[in-house]
Amino acid sequence: MVEGLAIGACYGLFATAVVIIYKTSEVVNFAQGEMAMFSAFVAFHILSVYEWPFWAAFVITMIFSILLGILIEYLFLRPAKHPSILGLIVITLGVEMLLMGLAGWKWGAEQKYFSLPLNPSVTYEPVKGMIVTNWAIAVFAVTAFIMLFLYVFFKYSKLGIAMRATQQNKHAAKIMGIRTERVFSFAWGFSSLIGAVAGMFFASRATLDPAFMMEPFMRAFAAAYWGGLMSIPGVIIGGGLMGLIENFFGYYWPHWKPIVAFIVIILVLCVRPSGLFAKHFVKKV
Amino acid sequence: MDHFKCENLSISFGGLKAVNNVSFRVEKNSIFSIIGPNGSGKTTIFNMISGIYKPDQGRILCESQDLVGFTPDRIARRGIARTFQNIELFSNATVMDNLLLGRHIHMQTGIFTGACLWGRRSKAAREEILNREIVERIIDFLDLQSVRDQYVANLPYGKRKLVELGRALALEPNILLLDEPSAGMNTEEKQDLNIWIKDIQIDFKVTILLIEHDMNMIMGISDRIYAMSQGEKIVEGTPREVQSHPEVIRAYLGEEHPC
């Protein structure tokens, strides 16, 4: 139960990364998972090759992930002049392939061991039968922290407000003197950072390999979809719900578990078709 | 030194010459109007000035600085604000929030620090208070008190036009570009607008470039008028000169209802 919720929170966290980019640039970033994968590999590299302490690896990885996001936006997304949505998606798919190829070339395709400094044998049982792991506590704490930060950031900071404005109306934002390109850089950097955190959580549960984020990305995307792709609290709730539903099915009908998320997506689509691409219209100024 | 000047501006969209060799000069603190039939290229001129389109040729000089090639945000920071023909507001935000966004360029504090994170007396807090004061003044001025905290998406068209005007004013611009501000307004609203524009010119000391189809308004408030058709100049001069120009009468005023 709690574990399911924690996994859901992890999906939600990752979905937040997807949403931040979608909100500002209306691009579904299919390279999100691989950006997180790449950052997790950097952490792995620092930990296992340089054997630095975890906190140092963590800080460096965070910085790296921000730069990675900014760089990808700058190199691949920005030069695309007047791109169509499809064109942008194809670009992100290309970036995905590129990152996967690079990671495979640098670190090989074998699975790697990755762990967070959380003792797995310490668990808590506040209520009989409800086991809470360290991992789950860490996920909840980090998710709560990031949510709080995002809330304050979007509500009060100059850049956060600029981001919201850009998302609502890019032309108007520019005319207000908002440097929208900076907003995009920041959105990508920040999204990449959140993705990297979620990626490390996922890697510590499973293994680290160039393809390891594909599946979590699909689920996170589903979670994002539930949340309407726009609202950050919405996707966290979407993620949590998905974790719970999946866990429920995983326990009672394990055959169904892998597809419930996608069945629910289809149901959402039927009930609220104004999901994914409804927000797009070409604006003439 | 010229306050604001366009020289030989031209732009085409795939073969269509939307604006061709347009030049004019605008005196400081004057109202300069651009008129012409639909599709004659008026909005396109504004789009070039505010950096949304880059002219194929020509210069846009503001206090002798060429603005061609500047990004829209840079032009905004240079003191040129505008409104849009089709209203470009942040529609999922309140009137107040929209106007506060107009203050963006005047916010000094860093990108991360929000006012709330600092003490009451901090620089950020003082700045916030100042920004709110200015915005409140604009709200009073444009009589937007009653809709202050409403979401823009729920407002009637005429009010939204005013919010957009208010937001442009919040930038405290030197030059204000107004693209058909009276479109969609009733007679009463138009009269108010007329007065406000005049007040903006005088009280706020702003140079105004105005696109309008309402001839009464144009003739009443403009210092100079630039009449164009199919991307090219017909005539430029005082309202009286333009009004009597035969081609203007034929191309524009001759039509019964030019909107």
Add this chain to the structure above:
Amino acid sequence: MMFKKKMVMSLIAVLAILSVATMTQAAPPAGFDDNEIRIGQWGPQTGPAAPWGSVARGSKLLFDVVNEEGGINGRKIKYFIRDDMYNPAQTVAVVKELVERQGMFAFVGGVGAACGMAVKDYLAANKIPWVGPSAADQDFVNPLNPYLFAVYPLYRDEANILTKYIVDKLKMKKIGILYQNDAYGKDGLEGAKERLATYKMGLVAEIPVEPTEKDLASQILRLKNSGAEAVLMYVNPTAAVIALKTSANVGFKPQWVSANTLSDYPLMFKITGGLFEGVITGAFGEIPDSKNPLMVKYRDAAKRLNPQERWGTFYYAGILFADPIVEALKKAGRNLSADAVMKALNSIKDYQTIGPKITWTEKQHQGTDSVMIQKCGPNASYIQLQGWTSNDLATWKK
């Protein structure tokens, strides 16, 4: 006159098309000459399955040793490895290239059931023997494919043997299974059920897993609550890591028993952060430090000829998958022909090197029903629990 010209032109066109058609249908170049015999293998040298790429390199060691010892009846083996990145479409491409450009006498090994399936019929159509696929698939041998000779024990037999071991030797009654929801996992499930039926027992939990699933919390909880003392794992390495990590988190400590697919202990030990210790697996080869004289010989050869390669299970699996073709080539004699080698392959009986005993007949190309049972000890060491064990319930033999 005009008309005639047209006729000639179209005649030429038709001839051209015909000649192109016959050219592509021409028999591929022969797989051997007086000096060499060409043998190929596909396998993932890059991409997600690259860890299994060592199989193809293991076969290379065998052929290098054979060549060092003078080749076979005066001919050297020329060996080709092609990287298919574990992608069946690539497998088709590289196999065609080898067959049609180089001329292949036989193929050996070849990782991946799907990759093998993609070229199985093509190889048969070209009458090229394929020995020791590095995958166990019922469809390879049933119905009989006259050109395909399987060495790899079937997962169903293995699960059967492992289940017997759990019940008879470990004396455990409550057995659960975590199986990948595909042919591999389902074969394991079948085998376990088949064996348990003879004890009038059933599985306490049957949990399917999608190969890509990254979260097994609920499935593991289900296993835990079923009270399983032993859990069979017919999953891929990543799923095994997730299962072991998740179990450690919720304090579930059954005896894990897995298919030979996870028998590369150093790898599994590393990627589970040591949680693999104590896991029992089936095995299709001897333990790495076996005293078997042939193991000693190949181990030394590997140190000499390919020192940077890790002496792992999948590496020397490449030897045992390819061994029988060497035996058959020797039997066929200097007067080499495809028919002679096919005949020799079909009469291989109780042939054993470092793998299980292989027997092939005209009617049966599944070479063995035997596995060993091994256990991962401290520091990824191999502990042999039980030597070659055959499955008395193997249905395919009857």
